Amino acid sequence: MHGHVAGVHPRHSESAFARLSDEELRRLLHLALSKGGDYADLYFEHSQTASYVFEDERIKTVGRGVSLGLGVRVQRGEATGYAYCEGLDEAAMARAARTAAEIAEAAARPGPQLIESRSIPSFYPVGVASLDSPAANKLELLRRGDRAARAADRRIVKVVCSFSEEQREILIVTGDGHRYSDQQPLLRYGISVVAEDGTKRQSGSGGGGGRYGIDYFAHKTPEHYAREATHVALSMLDAVEAPAGQLPVVLAAGDSGILLHEAVGHGLEADFNRKQTSNYAGRVGELVASELCTVVDDGTVSHSRGAINVDDEGAPGQRNVLIENGRLRAYMQDHLSARIMGTSPSGNGRRQSFRHEPMPRMTNTYLLAGRDAPEDIIRSVSRGVFARRFSGGQVNISNGDFVFSLTESYLIEDGKLTAPLKGVNLIGNGPDVLTKVSMVGHDFEMSDGIWTCGKEGQSVPVGIGTPTVKIAAITVGGTRT
């Protein structure tokens, strides 16, 4: 096989793509360009997944899945032709290449003369892939989580633990004849619980993971996640109605990075800016956030859920400063947008699977640490909200309005955390809210690996991170007026 496979220890089974010869790859690219496309690429993917669910004190479900296929893309100007086939049947692959070619209507162009393997960095080396680790170890992780959650408190009445793992092998062949391959491991552990006290009931969840082997859970233990989940459910049993209206909000370090993802992240994806549909279009160089804000999208964060050695178009994962001291520096580019906007891809061309065309996507998006002590930030608020955990967020990239939903939050009164608050939404406008970032902590944290981002029907794993942050005023969507 070709050299330079990034990072990951070879699997027991040989590469699913070993039998694809350079000659065959060249032939497919020639077919893809047979109608005169400007550019074409091939994306082979072999994905193996497994999942385990522990419920009612037993291993309830085990499952496995395999998918294998090729996606062919052809570009002509701003237009894209895309077709895929399941499996690696020669005739089906040729058909996909010819179908994608149809987007163009001109004389054939030559494809690359040579296919050359390219090396890529290695941000998530894993000793033994989780899928190749004995199942018994995974089942034990689930049992331990269940035991710990049940033992935490007699009010915990329901526990569901789950473990899912994926090993994705990709092979990308670009129109200029470069061949990249990567092994992308991904695992995720989760516990959700329900607590009951008289007539009150509440849920809580915890979990994490990333591009690791199963040894990750030696450090982040099932007991740790059980504590997280039960803590949320038990503390929120006594939650009171949240306030409604504009208030100062302090966001805890870690998962609050969802603010960056929604408030600016999507708006800085190049496709929306190339098409002038984002409210950040044409604003590079302008002040779009408080000078305390430096926002980075970084595919190189070691083992993080959003890390990529190479993106799904053959660009190496890299660290991109999007906003520097409040000033907009750059958009996140994929191959198509970069070509049209006259710049270089930034390692953000991602796709859900071989069934999907790539587009600019985030990897790990975070805010750099500042100078404030987290306790000083809380102390500075006389009446506001402290937000610790979230269920998700959403943004309208055209007008910049975004929301994110709090699942664990507390009232701040006279600089101290007091009552837990019922689930509530925060709503703001991206450029407006980021100018209201008034304090940034020195306690930077990445989230644990649980987040998945959706865009135009495609889901990809991402990471987020932030230090403790104070927003001087944002609309809190509670019920108490």
Added chain:
Amino acid sequence: MSHVSIDKQRELQALAERVAELAIDDGADAAEVIVGAGQSLSVKIRQGQKELLHESESHGLGLRVFVNHRSAVCHTSDLGEAELRRFVHETVELSQLSEPDELNELPDRHDLIPLGQSVVDLDLWDDLTARLSAPELFEIARRTEAAALGFSKKITNSDGASCDRNAGYMALTLADKAGLAFSGSSRGTYCSFSVEALCDDEGGKKRNASFWSAHRFFAQLASPESVGQEAARRALRKLGAQKLATAELPVVFDSDASRALLRTLAGVVSGGAIYRKSSYLCGREGTQVASPLITIVDDPLRPRGPGSRAFDGEGLAARRNVIVDKGLLSGYLLDSYSARKLGRKSNGCAGRSVGGSPHVSTSNLILHAGSTQPTALLDGIERGLYVTDMMGFGFNAVTGDFSRGAAGFLIENGQLTVPVSEVTISANFDDLLRRIDAVGSDLDERSSTMSPSLRVSKMTVAGH
């Protein structure tokens, strides 16, 4: 290229039956096989130019086996003969990792649609839709976008117009040691198109709105021009949107926004949420959970319905289930497992996809239209909020706490006045449903969740 034929359906069913038999031969006590296949074509036009042509032919097979009440669920896209044999064998082996659960088994044979009995024809296939070509789709998208851009000079941009057509086939087979227990197949078509129009507001903000049409039958789609114009109209009326002062107000949801409320309800009446105690509606059957104006049914038997199905994901005959009857919670939606957990019988609400286990899913979820003209819902409202868009995931199923981002219009003295954005609307969902004091006559039948406009007497609107 794409061959569209009833033979495809028979071929998938034969494959499902063969794999089910393989699993029994391999030592499974029972097996359930689903095979799915689809052909789809989707295109996008932006600024009058082709932006995307995406064509796919996909297939996959899902297998669930039971061995001494242990089970495993696997799926693969590799349907080669040798590969399938190995896949079946590995699935049977994998089941040994799970632990016995007496409640986890196939439905009772007597509850299944008997072998050889033909299932009801719901008229879900349109040859015309299945045969739509790329140039035809591009033309629909082009006309839709042109209508949006041409509606007004103030429409300055478009996020493009898309048009898709899909033809899907599925086959489901259940078998045990006594042989085949159920075998059925179905096919359906679906076509949709949409456009998003943009206009420029003050302060660099853009206002956007999209509109769409969808149907199983090509001839029943709206005209591209009407869809494009509606998207433009909806974008333009958002110009100048502002926040509101925080207050408790009556809230009217248009039929689009109401659909999201109905989806929220679907999650908390499913058997899985009930036995997991993850619903605020646990133990509430027979009690008042909504205004007496509200009746909600799940009806899989609507001819040509977007969510229609003749049998559920476990081979039971699909049936109409009343969920809320004039405000009273009449029942939950159950699959076999959640039914057994709750000590009842399934009411045929299992969904099944190639990639997962059976689980409760709605078919056509319908909130019955009322008698009030949509415009009359505003009558008598001195100050209120008319919601056209909602954002975010602010719902706690266990407690019913509901809080979402919203945009729409201020209602003043029974009229829509100023456009509104960047506010949240909150209430406990239990209160929200009981506070519905008027139901519109404008049932939106475009998708498998169908709702008319609704008026809620009071919610908290948070703004500045």
